[in-house]
Amino acid sequence: MKKTFQCEAKIENLNTATAFLEETLEEIGCGMKESMQLSVALEEIFVNIAHYAYAKTDSSGKIIPDTGSGQMSLTLVAEDGKVYMTFEDEGIPYNPLEKKDPDVTLSVEEREIGGLGIYMVKKSMDEITYENKDGKNILTLMKKL
Amino acid sequence: MLNINILKDGEKAVYVLEGRLDTSTAPQLEEAVNGNISELKDISFDFANLEYISSAGLRVLLSTQKTMNKQGKMVIKNVSEEVMEIFDVTGFSDILTIE
Numbered sequence: 001m002k003k004t005f006q007c008e009a010k011i012e013n014l015n016t017a018t019a020f021l022e023e024t025l026e027e028i029g030c031g032m033k034e035s036m037q038l039s040v041a042l043e044e045i046f047v048n049i050a051h052y053a054y055a056k057t058d059s060s061g062k063i064i065p066d067t068g069s070g071q072m073s074l075t076l077v078a079e080d081g082k083v084y085m086t087f088e089d090e091g092i093p094y095n096p097l098e099k100k101d102p103d104v105t106l107s108v109e110e111r112e113i114g115g116l117g118i119y120m121v122k123k124s125m126d127e128i129t130y131e132n133k134d135g136k137n138i139l140t141l142m143k144k145l
Numbered sequence: 146m147l148n149i150n151i152l153k154d155g156e157k158a159v160y161v162l163e164g165r166l167d168t169s170t171a172p173q174l175e176e177a178v179n180g181n182i183s184e185l186k187d188i189s190f191d192f193a194n195l196e197y198i199s200s201a202g203l204r205v206l207l208s209t210q211k212t213m214n215k216q217g218k219m220v221i222k223n224v225s226e227e228v229m230e231i232f233d234v235t236g237f238s239d240i241l242t243i244e
Contacts, residue, residue, distance in 0.1 A: 011168065011169075014167075014168060014169060015169060032227055033226070033227050033230060036196075036197060036227045036230075036231075037230075039197065039199075040197075040198075040199045040200075040231065043167055043168060043199045043201075044199060044200060047168050047201075104234075104235055104236030105236055105239070106236075107240065108207070108210050108211055108214055108240045109211065109214070111207060111240065113204050113207055113208055114200070114204060116200040116203055116204075116235050117199070117200040119235070120199075120200060120231065120234060120235060123234045124234065
């Protein structure tokens with residue numbers, strides 16, 4: 001099974017992308033736990049792309065979220081008891097795997113608000129690959145069912 | 146979609162959540178909590194009907210916990226197995242009070 005969903009990289013399209021994923025997972029009989037992990041992974045990656053992939057920079061080179069626009073696609077492949085989610089965009093090259101993991105053992109006072117999204121994706125997926133090819137960010141997440 | 150039912154009694158409030166706590170709905174919860182928080186000493190969240198939580202939801206819980214550590218207590222009740230898994234992975238099960 002292979003399906004592709006394409007949309008403008010905007011937060012308001014997140015719910016449609018999630019519905020696309022969840023319908024497909026239901027069709028293939030995915031369990032509740034795996035389904036939630038895949039939905040969370042989709043949300044975290046989608047939100048990053050929507051905020052930053054096409055964002056413009058200010059005069060000092062600082063990225064201003066939600067300032068640009070462009071296309072993104074999500075391709076789902078289900079085979080051999082595995083689900084693959086591939087995200088593609090033509091925005092600023094960005095490898096989320098290079099992001100430093102937050103320290104999840106800190107106390108409430110020491111914990112910073114944010115920075116958990118990519119970490120949750122890394123922890124819940126079985127394999128993540130990133131490549132930048134032909135001007136595209138291509139990120140593939142694989143989860144065994 | 147998130148429904149928030151607030152049961153308030155003096156300095157105590159229970160937030161009963163139903164649906165999804167995600168990027169789209171987390172601002173709703175933040176607003177509902179921040180509207181009362183200055184007068185509260187005891188906050189609980191009832192997650193019995195919460196189906197889903199992402200990092201956007203965790204952010205609201207962490208900032209509320211930070212505030213409540215200074216002025217009272219905060220408890221989360223009826224956490225589902227799927228949500229608990231997210232709390233475990235992110236270390237939130239160590240910093241939140243879960244009953």
